[in-house]
Amino acid sequence: MNEADAALVTGAIKKYYLDHHDMVPTPDKISRREFGYQVGGGSMVRHLSYADERALRVMLVGTAPSDVYCSNACYRFPTFAMKEKSWLDASLIFDIDAKDLGLPCRVGHSILVCAECARVSPAAAGKCAACQSQKVTVRSLPCTKCAAASLKEVAKLREILVDDLGMDDSSIHVYFSGNEGFHVHVDPGSFDALGSRERAELADYIMFKGAIPEAYGVPRAPGAKLGLPGPDDPGWRGRLVRSLGAAPAKKAARAGHAEFQKTLGSAGIGARIDPQVTTDIHRIFRMPGSINGKSGLAKVPVPDGSKFDAYTESCLIDSAKVDITAECPHRFVLGGRRFGPYSAKDTSVELYAAVYMICKGFAAAR
Ligand SMILES: [Zn+2]
Ligand SMILES: [Zn+2]
Structure with missing residues (x-):
């Protein structure tokens, strides 16, 4: 990301944390948690700790990180090196990602962004169609089928947690990750003392x-x-x-x-969770209410039972118009509006759509 793009994205994120601090719940036992963040999608800074809600908020607004993570574990010394943190417990977390579900729609909305020339190519090309470079990153546009299929896996997981493991339904909290996944957080409970090996057994059970x-x-x-x-x-x-x-x-x-x-x-009846997330008891995990730097969308709660439109509910960055140059071969819907397709076109779009396309590599600030 060049300087102008980074400035636009960071400015938008800063305003989000100023305007929407109520979207970011303060983690319980905050002083026992390890935090980490990235700025502009750069390298991870971790082993951080915040004494209280105010200290966390000062960091969010002051640093405007592209991504913020908080440990599901509690430690006696969260800022120490991993081996010296003195692990106390960790609540259960689950990750269900659309890209792991092998859905047939994926290829249609996956796009390759070239690391050499920044042009985009269809996923089927396998390399950059403009300069033939193999150095390409796969980026995906939102798809309602992907979100629906992921939510079906979330429902399977929920049923297993409640019916088989005896969890209280109200202790299970589902979030849209802000990009393509769904995260499930379970309130502190009787599973928190489990080590990595026991959690691996639990993951196997859930996955059938x-x-x-x-x-x-x-x-x-x-x-x-x-x-x-x-x-x-x-x-x-x-x-x-x-x-x-x-x-x-x-x-x-x-x-x-x-x-x-x-x-x-x-049989295909297991819930398709990412077992690595569930078994890693030292993970720092995307914080609820925070911005996802892959999209500029927020990690937001998925309400129970009601219809949930992930790409409207999570779209909380400002809607002031900004000028960009966009190259995005597919149309997409964000915040209830349609965008694209754009072929290397100068255009003016809502800030949230500009941030979204810049984060994906489909646009540059102008
Ligand atoms: Zn290229
Ligand atoms: Zn899809």
Whole structure:
């Protein structure tokens, strides 16, 4: 990002933190948390600590970081080196990202931005169509299908947390990450003392990984009596039968142990979380209410049950018009308005759209 682009983006973020400080909830036990941030998408500064809400706000407005992160863990000494922090506990977090879901719509709204000449090319080209450079970054435009598919995974996760792990539904908080993902934060509770290995087991369970036919009443010995679960059985046993249907489940079981193992593998009923996020107990995680430097959109809560338009609700940067040069091959909708396509065109757009395109590499300040 050149100086003019960085100045425009940082100015917009500064105004966001001035106008919308109520959007940024103060983390509980704030003085026990480790914070980190990046300015203009640059290198990460971490091992920081803020004594209270005011100190955090002074940093946000004063530094206007492109990205801010806060540990889900509490430490006795949050500013010390990792080994010396003295870890106390960490609340559970989950990340569900549209780019990990293998959706067929992805290629249609993915765009390559060239690191050498800054021109854009369609994802299918595989390299820069202008200068043939292989040094390209994949950037994606918002897609309602991606958001809907991710929210479906969030709903699966929520059901498992409540029904199987006994969590209170009101302790689960879902956020749109501001780019393409959804984050799930669980209030402090009985899982906070778990180490990384136990969390990996928890992640496997949630993802329905490592399921074996024996657990579903399908023994290895050919001809042995089957003990298939019923649809109302708790946990995965009932969920599997409900998903397959009682008759197809029975048919799959009769096909034998090896075939049933394949059925388990292709059932697609696990929630597709990123296990690395859940198992990392020292992670600093994007802070609720903060701006996502990949888009200029904010990480905002997803309300329960109501319809949620991620690319309107998170669009909180100012709407004053600014001049940019834009090169964006696809149309996109942001803040309820349509933008693009632009082919290396001088134009005037709302600040939030300018920041969005600059962060993605589709525009430059003019
Ligand atoms: Zn190029
Ligand atoms: Zn999509």
